[in-house]
Amino acid sequence: MTQTTPNHTQTVSGWAAHDSSGKITPYIFKRRENGINDVTIKILYCGMCHTDIHHVRNDWGITMYPVVPGHEITGIITKVGNNVTNFKIGDKVGVGCLAASCLECEFCQSSQENYCDQIQLTYNGIFWDGSITYGGYSKMIVTDHRYVVHVPESLPMNAAAPLLCAGVTVYTPMNDGGLLVEGGGGKRIGVVGLGGLGHVAVKFGKAFGHHVSVISTSPSKENEAKNRLGADDFILSTEPNQMLAKKRSLDFILDTVSAKHSLGPILELLKVNGTLVLVGAPDKPLDLPSFPLIFGKRVVKGSMTGSMKETQEMMNMCGKHNITCDIEMVNPDQINEALQRLANNDVKYRFVIDIAGSKASNL
Incomplete structure (x- = not known):
């Protein structure tokens, strides 16, 4: 188990907790190169889930510091691997809780990979290459395309972000x-x-x-x-x-x-x-x-989250019925304040971090 591998050559800026105080500070780290099954995503927005609080404070005793939280991610694809046929550069996409699974068990084979015994999460998980996964409190992410969904054109990217988990x-x-x-x-x-x-x-x-x-x-x-x-x-x-x-x-x-x-x-x-x-x-x-x-x-x-098939079905349904989350936008320098307010249930109803500074965008 390592933080990175030799393939992690891309420098990324993000925000991480380094101990159980849960305080989030700017953090520079490495992500892997875009592989043949990967897509690289410029992150625009990332929702803040109550699970983020548990992880940054090590409430469950499983946190691997430094931890970069965030599993309600929306952004734009900037690179695609050679094996990727269902996404292209410029696509609006989302990344939720899942980063990897065994792909072979009965659950993976029946589109229930969220119940795979070897499931690994978007952050604080162990990817196939042995590296620790870092989440969406960052400027970009490299993700296996099998754990990415399309965001319908009709949905605003900020209010759609929490749909990836909530x-x-x-x-x-x-x-x-x-x-x-x-x-x-x-x-x-x-x-x-x-x-x-x-x-x-x-x-x-x-x-x-x-x-x-x-x-x-x-x-x-x-x-x-x-x-x-x-x-x-x-x-x-x-x-x-x-x-x-x-x-x-x-x-x-x-x-x-x-x-x-x-x-x-x-x-x-x-x-x-x-x-x-x-x-x-x-x-x-x-x-x-x-x-x-x-x-x-x-x-x-x-019931826990959902499979990738269910996640795409949910996104399509929300696009059809114009359903989004009610959100409050925060800047990265307000993450700690937002986490404390989230712990106090002082938000209606989901914080979303404006990662790319795109409040004026129509995306």
């Missing part, structure tokens, strides 16, 4: 649940948490004609949910009477909350045979009582 993370379980089918609306779905993931889930649900309820511990979110995002209902989960009134009313619930909480009261909102999908990643075990499962024949399952 978007596909909610798309995959909603699509698995049969909720994102044209003409298939009419389900009653709940979204727990109105943040970077939750607000996209509300948009997806409404685009396909479903009745969407936002479930939150914050009374202040009701106005945002209904008037800003078009949610049909708001359930304050700290109010027992509201929770009781909505008992057995929902077909499907997507739980995006990354803090420890009990699933019991949320499960009671589901109809018999209802499904609760977890996409948040609390650092402590959740409370899961058995009775709401047993007496409602309910299912609790998890």
Whole structure:
């Protein structure tokens, strides 16, 4: 395991954390030359995910410093390898969470490479050549073309960036649940948490004609949910009477909350045979009582990001329905402030770093 290999000859400027303080500072490093299966991308924008906080602070004990975060990347292709036929110079593209997988296991062979045992991530992963991967808090990136997607021309590159993680993370379980089918609306779905993931889930649900309820511990979110995002209902989960009134009313619930909480009261909102999908990643075990499962024949399952096929499908769907993330733009010198605000849930709903200084651009 090495930071670089002899093939890493391209000097790149970016921003990295060097220890568990999580402080981000300018960082000059090396990227590999563009290989036969690679594309080189000039990064325009990079979204800021809550996962970035966990990595820069080593909350999970797996960080390899220095770490260059960022896995919600949009940019323009500047170079393509000889084996690359589906991209060309000038294409608008996106890079999400995945950088490499084994390409041979049952999951890779069935377009579920995000569940490959050997999956490596866009940053803080180990690439095939043994080098540590660096993410999108940087000016450019070299990526294997199999882990790159096209960004539809109709989508602005800045507001599309968080779709590469937040978007596909909610798309995959909603699509698995049969909720994102044209003409298939009419389900009653709940979204727990109105943040970077939750607000996209509300948009997806409404685009396909479903009745969407936002479930939150914050009374202040009701106005945002209904008037800003078009949610049909708001359930304050700290109010027992509201929770009781909505008992057995929902077909499907997507739980995006990354803090420890009990699933019991949320499960009671589901109809018999209802499904609760977890996409948040609390650092402590959740409370899961058995009775709401047993007496409602309910299912609790998890879901992580999505495959490259699903990511491209999600991007195409967003292009068709003109769905983007609600974002707040920041400059690179505001990264530390934005990370702290993100940790405090003080953003509506996703920070995006203007890497290339392209705020005036129409891209």
